Amino acid sequence: MEFFLKGFVNAARLIASLDLEVYLIVWTSLKVSLVATLLASLLGVPLGTLIALKRFRVKSLLLIVLNTMMAFPTVVIGLLFYGLLSRRGPLGDLDLLYTPAGMALGLFVLAFPTVVNLTLAAIQGLDPRLIVTCKLLGATPVQQTWKILTEARFAITAAIVVAFGRVISEVGIAMMIGGNIRGFTRTMTTAIALETSKGEFELGIALGTVLLTVAFGVNGMLFLLQRGKL
């Protein structure tokens, strides 16, 4: 217990002293996670909506593939992108390995199936009378889709929050594609892993606390949004 207590006290001191390294690590984490989640949302919400509303021949197969993608171990994605982005890989010329952009790309691949699947589930879970009502009131297909999205807004927001939570808390992709370079690609999770292995528990606990605070903040915002207070 003393170990944790000491860790928390030192962590509070680090956060309060506006330690530049801590804030740089937090900023890098937030930056790559937000970019990845934003990209995944921009592409994943429309795709999830389309899959939910359309009937097509390979729909079942696509659903299985998307579900499998959700269970992808992050180190496998890291490995895949390491191979693609390394100097000898097919995307080596882009020079994205060990950069925040490369990390965002890998994290996007992690977030994308989550956003697609949860959007799809949100829309399929809507009351079937919604589409009938839209048609009856004279909505065009575009107007219907927009109404469907607004009716599913809370569940879709939750999908995006879940994806954000997944990318900000993962370590495999950030470590393998980012390389944990100090001041450049070091994120909260890679730093926690590194500092703990070096015996620097205070920094690890400080970053862990910030990570939890971010998660709490995001979920708090979602809660307020669902209550209609934002």
Add this chain to the structure above:
Amino acid sequence: MTPAYTLRNVSFAYSGEPALRVHDLRISPGEIVGLVGPNGSGKTTLMHLLAFLEQPQRGEVKFFGDNVHGGDLLTVRRKVALLLQNPYLFHESVLANVMWGLRLRRAPSDKARAAALEALDMVGLDGFAHRYARSLSGGESQRVALARALVLDPAVLLLDEPFNHMDRESARKTEEIVVQMSRERGTTVVLTTHAIDKVHSLARTVIYLWQGRVVPTGPENLFKGNLRAHGSLFDTGRILLELENGSTQGDFVAIDPLKLEILVTAPDPGDPNVYSGKVVGLSDENGRVRVVVDAGERFTALLGPSDSVLPQLGLGTEVRLRVRSHAITVL
């Protein structure tokens, strides 16, 4: 006058299971039409066809004289409003719900707002505009949905079991609105309900549906069976009915309760379609007397209040029932 709807040889099936077969049906414009039938008789399917939510697999549906094709669906849907039995309200305010249809039609915001408030007032929900729609009771939700339909000023208003969740006062208000829409705006109104008394008091025309088919009478005197003797007889399994002109196909007969005769004296020998039976039910129905006779099949006859045979009838009275051949319709 061009009918609001003309349906010819329309059939509709769900996954191959026939749900509706309408040979010929016309609905006049500005009329209030009641649609009556038991559960599963095809009322909701017919309402969906009239609202252009579904298209028939066979046959044609004409809307004010025009054939409706896939490309015209949005245009015709915007002229028809269907109030669902259990309406869906959007997760927003009552006012936003009522205004949505007008917003789709690009109505100016201030006009849409004024029209929505007027419609809410019409259904007795003034003061509800800023309430969250999903927190309303069943009856209030039904009235919001009615306001959402009325605000669009549709040429046709379809109401599927509108009185289901309503208290007496709300039902009375809705009846007033239906009559007002028909009289003042010339709106064609089609409503389904289990409340037969309401249909008769509201509707000028009543359409009866039975097992997906339009029948000339209510659910009484509908008998399933087979044609015999080259279509000159119909066998229900309990009685044989002699048909007037014969028929080539059909597995149901409908007998108009107004055309059944009850005799307490012996009929002429050789009269066709005379059955002996016993009176098992006597009740009043909108100024007529409903007499139920068990004569192998259970027949319902509607007699006028001054019918000479009435004083002699009581429960258990032995009678003879004469079914005139022209009163029988093979379906």
